[in-house]
Amino acid sequence: MQSQPNIVIPTLINAFNAGDFLFVINTLKKNGALVRVGPVVSQLHGSALRKIGKLDEAVKVFEKGLKLFPQSTDLMNSYGNLFLDKMQSEKAILWFTKALKIKPNGFDYRYNLARAFYAAKRYGEAEKQCHQLLTTQPNKNTVLLLMASILVEDHRDDVAERYLKQLLGIEPQNVKALNNLGNIKRKNSQFDEAISLYKQALSTGNPTAELFQNLAAVLALKGSMNEAFATYKEGIRLFPTSVSLHKEYAHLAWVQNLETPFSYLEANLSINNPDLILAYTEFMIRVEEYDKAKLWLEKLIEAKLPTYQIAVAASLSNTLRELGYFEKALATVSVKASNPTLETLPLLIEKSYSLLSLKRYKEAVKALELVCRISPLNQGYWTLLSTAYKANGDEAKYNQLCDYQRFVSVQPLLGNEDTNTKFINILKAHLNTLHNNEKHPIGQSLRNGSQTFENLLDSAHPVIKELKTSIEARAKSFLSTLTKEKKHPFLSRLSQDIDFIGSWSVRLRQKGFHKSHYHSEGWLSGVLYVDVPAEVKTSGNGWLVFGRPDISGVEMPEDFAVKPKEGNIAFFPSYMWHGTNPIVTDEQRLTVAFDIVPDKTS
Known part of the structure; x- marks a missing residue:
C-alpha cells in the first residue's frame, strides 16, 4: 500500500475498528514515515499492538509518538490505557493526569483517571473523580457503574446500591447494573434477591456468560445443586468459549465428586x-x-x-x-x-x-x-x-526472611479463656453448616477435606462479623510488636491500617493435610483453630509446619512447627512455606484461614 496519508489513515482506522489489528501493524511497519503525519498513526499502531498482547512493543510506539507530538492528549489517553492493561496503574494515573492538565474538560480522560485510581486501590481519589464527572453528566451509566464498584471495594455497599438503583431507575434493563446489584446481594448472603436480579438480567434478552456464571454460583451457595449445574450447562451451550464458565463448572463438578468434571472443557478444546x-x-x-x-x-x-x-x-x-x-x-x-x-x-x-x-x-x-x-x-x-x-x-x-521466633505469633483469639471457649463453640456450630462439598478444591493445598466458597469474613452473619473484628484486633496487636525495616518484604509494609483479601474455612478428616504452600497475594496470613482432634497431642499429627518446600527434586526438612489448640490463632508472613502433617483419625480439624494486606485506601 502506498504511503498516501489521506488514503492510508482512513483505511487503517476502518481496519482497527473491524478488529484487523495485524493489518494495521503490518501496514505501518511498511510505511514508517507515516508516524510523522499525526498522533493518530502512533495511536493506531500502539493500540493495535496492545490489542494483540504485544504490550512492550506498544510502549515503544507510544513513547516515539509522544516525542513527536508531546501535546497530544488522545495519545496520552491511549498510553494510559496501555499501562492499565499492564497493571501499572500509577503510570496510567500519570498520563491521564497530564492529558487533563492540557484539556481539563476531557470527560474520557477524567473517567479513565477514575478507573486508574480504582485499579490502584486509591478509592477516595477515584470517587472524587466520579463525583466531578457526575456534576456534568449525573446519569452517565458508565460513571454510575464505576462509582458503585468503587464503593463496594471501599466496603460501602449501601451507598453502592443507591447508585445502581439510580441507574436502574433510568435504565431498568441495564444488564450490568442488575448483575452488579446481584453481586452485592450475593456478597451479603441475600441469595434469593441475588437470584431474582440475575434472572431479571437474563430475561432482558442480552444474556452474558458472567450472568450465567453468577446465577449458577449463587444457586450452588444456596444448595440448589441441580439447578446450578443446569444453569452452568445452559451458559456453556450459549457461550462455549467462556473460560470462566468452564472453570467454575469444572470446579463445582470436582468438589461435588462428579465422575467427569472436565468433560465440557474437553469437548470444546x-x-x-x-x-x-x-x-x-x-x-x-x-x-x-x-x-x-x-x-x-x-x-x-x-x-x-x-x-x-x-x-x-x-x-x-x-x-x-x-x-x-x-x-x-x-x-x-x-x-x-x-x-x-x-x-x-x-x-x-x-x-x-x-x-x-x-x-x-x-x-x-x-x-x-x-x-x-x-x-x-x-x-x-x-x-x-x-x-x-x-x-x-x-x-x-x-x-x-524466615525468622520464625520473631515472625510467627500464636495467641488466644480472645483474652478471657471462658469467653474464648464459648465463642469458639458457637463459631464451630456455624462453620459446620457451611461444609457441604465432597472433595477438596482444585489447585488448593488441602487434601482429604473441604473448603468453603466465597470470602468467609465478608459474611453478614453475626458470629462471622464478631470473628472478623476479633481477628483484626489480634493482627494489629501482633503487628505493633514489630519494627519497620525499609528493604524487608514483610517489615517494610508494616501498617495498622489493614484489609482482608481472602478468608475461608477448612475441614480436614482422616488422612487430611495441607501440602506445603504460600500465599502470593497476601502479606500477613493466619489460621484460627476451631476444632482440633485429640491426636495433635502426640506424634505431631495435624501440626502446622514451616520451611518445608513443595518443589520437585527439592527435599528439605521443616524448620518450625506450631501445635494446634482450639481457640488459638497463628499469624505469619504470607511468603513462608507452610503446610500440615496429616491427621489419621476421623475426628475433624476445623480452621478459619485468611490473608491480610496493608490497606492502600487509608
Missing part, C-alpha cells in the same frame, strides 16, 4: 481456542494429570501464537518439571528468559524453579533476586528466594 486450552492444562497440572497437560501445551507451542507464547512456555516448563524432566523444563524457558520484564517474568520464575530442581542453587539465587526486584510485592517470589538461600547455605539471608 481446539487450537482455535487457546484460552480454553490454557484453562484445561492449568486444571490438569493442578490435579496432577501432567501427560494430558503436556499433550495440549505442545500443540499450542507448535501453533506459535504470538500472544500466548510466554504463558504456554511457562506452563509447559512447569509440566515437564513435575514429570521429572528438569533439563527439558529449563530448556523450554532459558532462551526466552533473558532481559526479563513484567511480561516475561513467568519464564524467569519457571527457570528459577528448574534451577532449584537441578540443585543449581547459586544460579537460582541470582535469578530470584532479580525476580524480587522486578515484582517485590508478590510474596511467592520471596518464598522461592528464601528456599534458594536455604539450599545455597546463605543462612543469614534465609533467617532474615
Whole structure:
C-alpha cells in the first residue's frame, strides 16, 4: 500500500475498528514515515499492538509518538490505557493526569483517571473523580457503574446500591447494573434477591456468560445443586468459549465428586481456542494429570501464537518439571528468559524453579533476586528466594526472611479463656453448616477435606462479623510488636491500617493435610483453630509446619512447627512455606484461614 496519508489513515482506522489489528501493524511497519503525519498513526499502531498482547512493543510506539507530538492528549489517553492493561496503574494515573492538565474538560480522560485510581486501590481519589464527572453528566451509566464498584471495594455497599438503583431507575434493563446489584446481594448472603436480579438480567434478552456464571454460583451457595449445574450447562451451550464458565463448572463438578468434571472443557478444546486450552492444562497440572497437560501445551507451542507464547512456555516448563524432566523444563524457558520484564517474568520464575530442581542453587539465587526486584510485592517470589538461600547455605539471608521466633505469633483469639471457649463453640456450630462439598478444591493445598466458597469474613452473619473484628484486633496487636525495616518484604509494609483479601474455612478428616504452600497475594496470613482432634497431642499429627518446600527434586526438612489448640490463632508472613502433617483419625480439624494486606485506601 502506498504511503498516501489521506488514503492510508482512513483505511487503517476502518481496519482497527473491524478488529484487523495485524493489518494495521503490518501496514505501518511498511510505511514508517507515516508516524510523522499525526498522533493518530502512533495511536493506531500502539493500540493495535496492545490489542494483540504485544504490550512492550506498544510502549515503544507510544513513547516515539509522544516525542513527536508531546501535546497530544488522545495519545496520552491511549498510553494510559496501555499501562492499565499492564497493571501499572500509577503510570496510567500519570498520563491521564497530564492529558487533563492540557484539556481539563476531557470527560474520557477524567473517567479513565477514575478507573486508574480504582485499579490502584486509591478509592477516595477515584470517587472524587466520579463525583466531578457526575456534576456534568449525573446519569452517565458508565460513571454510575464505576462509582458503585468503587464503593463496594471501599466496603460501602449501601451507598453502592443507591447508585445502581439510580441507574436502574433510568435504565431498568441495564444488564450490568442488575448483575452488579446481584453481586452485592450475593456478597451479603441475600441469595434469593441475588437470584431474582440475575434472572431479571437474563430475561432482558442480552444474556452474558458472567450472568450465567453468577446465577449458577449463587444457586450452588444456596444448595440448589441441580439447578446450578443446569444453569452452568445452559451458559456453556450459549457461550462455549467462556473460560470462566468452564472453570467454575469444572470446579463445582470436582468438589461435588462428579465422575467427569472436565468433560465440557474437553469437548470444546481446539487450537482455535487457546484460552480454553490454557484453562484445561492449568486444571490438569493442578490435579496432577501432567501427560494430558503436556499433550495440549505442545500443540499450542507448535501453533506459535504470538500472544500466548510466554504463558504456554511457562506452563509447559512447569509440566515437564513435575514429570521429572528438569533439563527439558529449563530448556523450554532459558532462551526466552533473558532481559526479563513484567511480561516475561513467568519464564524467569519457571527457570528459577528448574534451577532449584537441578540443585543449581547459586544460579537460582541470582535469578530470584532479580525476580524480587522486578515484582517485590508478590510474596511467592520471596518464598522461592528464601528456599534458594536455604539450599545455597546463605543462612543469614534465609533467617532474615524466615525468622520464625520473631515472625510467627500464636495467641488466644480472645483474652478471657471462658469467653474464648464459648465463642469458639458457637463459631464451630456455624462453620459446620457451611461444609457441604465432597472433595477438596482444585489447585488448593488441602487434601482429604473441604473448603468453603466465597470470602468467609465478608459474611453478614453475626458470629462471622464478631470473628472478623476479633481477628483484626489480634493482627494489629501482633503487628505493633514489630519494627519497620525499609528493604524487608514483610517489615517494610508494616501498617495498622489493614484489609482482608481472602478468608475461608477448612475441614480436614482422616488422612487430611495441607501440602506445603504460600500465599502470593497476601502479606500477613493466619489460621484460627476451631476444632482440633485429640491426636495433635502426640506424634505431631495435624501440626502446622514451616520451611518445608513443595518443589520437585527439592527435599528439605521443616524448620518450625506450631501445635494446634482450639481457640488459638497463628499469624505469619504470607511468603513462608507452610503446610500440615496429616491427621489419621476421623475426628475433624476445623480452621478459619485468611490473608491480610496493608490497606492502600487509608
